Amino acid sequence: xxxxxxxxxxxxxxxxxxxxxxxxxxxxxxxxxxxxxxxxxxxxxxxxxxxxxxxxxxxxxxxxxxxxxxxxxxxxxxxxxxxxxxxxxxxxxxxxxxxxxxxxxxxxxxxxxxxxxxxxxxxxxxxxxxxxxxxxxxxxxxxxxxxxxxxxxxxxxxxxxxxxxxxxxxxxxxxxxxxxxxxxxxxxxxxxxxxxxxxxxxxxxxxxxxxxxxxxxxxxxxxxxxxxxxxxxxxxxxxxxxxxxxxxxxxxxxxxxxxxxxxxxxxxxxxxxxxxxxxxxxxxxxxxxxxxxxxxxxxxxxxxxxxxxxxxxxxxxxxxxxxxxxxxxxxxxxxxxxxxxxxxxxxxxxxxxxxxxxxxxxxxxxxxxxxxxxxxxxxxxxxxxxxxxxxxxxxxxxxxxxxxxxxxxxxxxxxxxxxxxxxxxxxxxxxxxxxxxxxxxxxxxxxxxxxxxxxxxxxxxxx
Amino acid sequence: xxxxxxxxxxxxxxxxxxxxxxxxxxxxxxxxxxxxxxxxxxxxxxxxxxxxxxxxxxxxxxxxxxxxxxxxxxxxxxxxxxxxxxxxxxxxxxxxxxxxxxxx
Numbered sequence: 001x002x003x004x005x006x007x008x009x010x011x012x013x014x015x016x017x018x019x020x021x022x023x024x025x026x027x028x029x030x031x032x033x034x035x036x037x038x039x040x041x042x043x044x045x046x047x048x049x050x051x052x053x054x055x056x057x058x059x060x061x062x063x064x065x066x067x068x069x070x071x072x073x074x075x076x077x078x079x080x081x082x083x084x085x086x087x088x089x090x091x092x093x094x095x096x097x098x099x100x101x102x103x104x105x106x107x108x109x110x111x112x113x114x115x116x117x118x119x120x121x122x123x124x125x126x127x128x129x130x131x132x133x134x135x136x137x138x139x140x141x142x143x144x145x146x147x148x149x150x151x152x153x154x155x156x157x158x159x160x161x162x163x164x165x166x167x168x169x170x171x172x173x174x175x176x177x178x179x180x181x182x183x184x185x186x187x188x189x190x191x192x193x194x195x196x197x198x199x200x201x202x203x204x205x206x207x208x209x210x211x212x213x214x215x216x217x218x219x220x221x222x223x224x225x226x227x228x229x230x231x232x233x234x235x236x237x238x239x240x241x242x243x244x245x246x247x248x249x250x251x252x253x254x255x256x257x258x259x260x261x262x263x264x265x266x267x268x269x270x271x272x273x274x275x276x277x278x279x280x281x282x283x284x285x286x287x288x289x290x291x292x293x294x295x296x297x298x299x300x301x302x303x304x305x306x307x308x309x310x311x312x313x314x315x316x317x318x319x320x321x322x323x324x325x326x327x328x329x330x331x332x333x334x335x336x337x338x339x340x341x342x343x344x345x346x347x348x349x350x351x352x353x354x355x356x357x358x359x360x361x362x363x364x365x366x367x368x369x370x371x372x373x374x375x376x377x378x379x380x381x382x383x384x385x386x387x388x389x390x391x392x393x394x395x396x397x398x399x400x401x402x403x404x405x406x407x408x409x410x411x412x413x414x415x416x417x418x419x420x421x422x423x424x425x426x427x428x429x430x431x432x433x434x435x436x437x438x439x440x441x442x443x444x445x446x447x448x449x450x451x452x453x454x455x456x457x458x459x460x461x462x463x
Numbered sequence: 464x465x466x467x468x469x470x471x472x473x474x475x476x477x478x479x480x481x482x483x484x485x486x487x488x489x490x491x492x493x494x495x496x497x498x499x500x501x502x503x504x505x506x507x508x509x510x511x512x513x514x515x516x517x518x519x520x521x522x523x524x525x526x527x528x529x530x531x532x533x534x535x536x537x538x539x540x541x542x543x544x545x546x547x548x549x550x551x552x553x554x555x556x557x558x559x560x561x562x563x564x565x566x567x
Binding site: 017029034036083096103104226228232240351355 | 470473476477484487488492497498500503504505506508513515516519521531536537539542543546550552553555556558
């Protein structure tokens, strides 16, 4: 290792840390990401110079292929599909870590073995990398709705997982005991078992918990990268991996707290599997439910003093954020105070709603966190729930048997009037009924979120 | 070379990085959680550099087609992670541009 390379890596690490620090506040966030990019470029160029052109063609193919796929997909994806994109890129990172270990294994297997540190870190990086890769793919498939978002459970699930885990531990022990000179087939078995565990680990987790899972998988990949750093003796990888591992874990814990569910509960609880009844819209749902027309709602909104918008995944699906902003502008013109209440886990990623609303130029000051929003509801005339469900469910407060009992929610039911924009009476992502819809101060406005909001804007304008 | 001393040095680096990770992240507001997750995701794209380093040592001697294929796969996945990760983060953060924010 040359002095120049080490110095370049030092600069890169400093830029990563300072960049992350700048991501602390919206005005400097972009600069922060740019700094991290510069850091990555410095590390990349200095590493490439160090290789002296060895294996250049493989590196070139990798850069062109991977770079093209990554950048084109990133530029094309809709803002609503960002969460699954992050899951996919995260999986790619995990896969890369596992493949690096596989390469190192072939080197070890053809020699006399290596020292214990390399063996231990190699096997750990292979296992965690495979877990993260397979888990991220499943998370992607679930969020992209290429497979059901509901928890997939079967009898004896925990036993099967335990058996696979034991197999992994056994093979890992064998690997370490032989200092990485075990038969190739056994190593492939280890990789396959790890992939399988990754799949089985995410399958039983419902879509409502997906943000937590993506965050956890992100920290897994960080961990795999840090361990890879030990394997190939690179402090740069250790530092970056540890940074991400620590931040991902913290973010995961913060989300768990927001849902008031211990992490073990999220991962092994498989909630929502009970499944609610799903009466279709307008076809004889429970009688207490009242539906309103866009004109009624428009009048209510236009003559209100304070309105709080409560966006959820429905807004993201319908791409309604620009329409919502237009409605907000229209109401503000009439002197209505407009606020947005953002639940920490609304949408499918923390901050999902903030990103969408920022896209449509809603000022930050109008976006309220749950803690700031809840005291506002009792003095609010209309709470307009736009495609949010579970995060507004009062059952979380008072129905002990509810699977989401104890999760902090937005107290929309405390507002004088609640209007719920919803496509149908289907239950939310967690698959549980929402008593909010049967409350006397609640009216439903059925339809696609974007169409409904546009209709409201037109009706308010016409008043 | 003393292996144990070297290992302890690396573990020290790991521990310090973990603490820095916790400190740097714990101040991020909810608004920036998604971009933050995306940015950290891009930073663990550093695994791409790990792949380059390994391939660099691997290709010194004669190589088999199998190793070449695995190398290219590792490099491609690493590149997807790093380039895609930064591009997605950049796109998310563009949403925060030219805003009449409190401090800009």
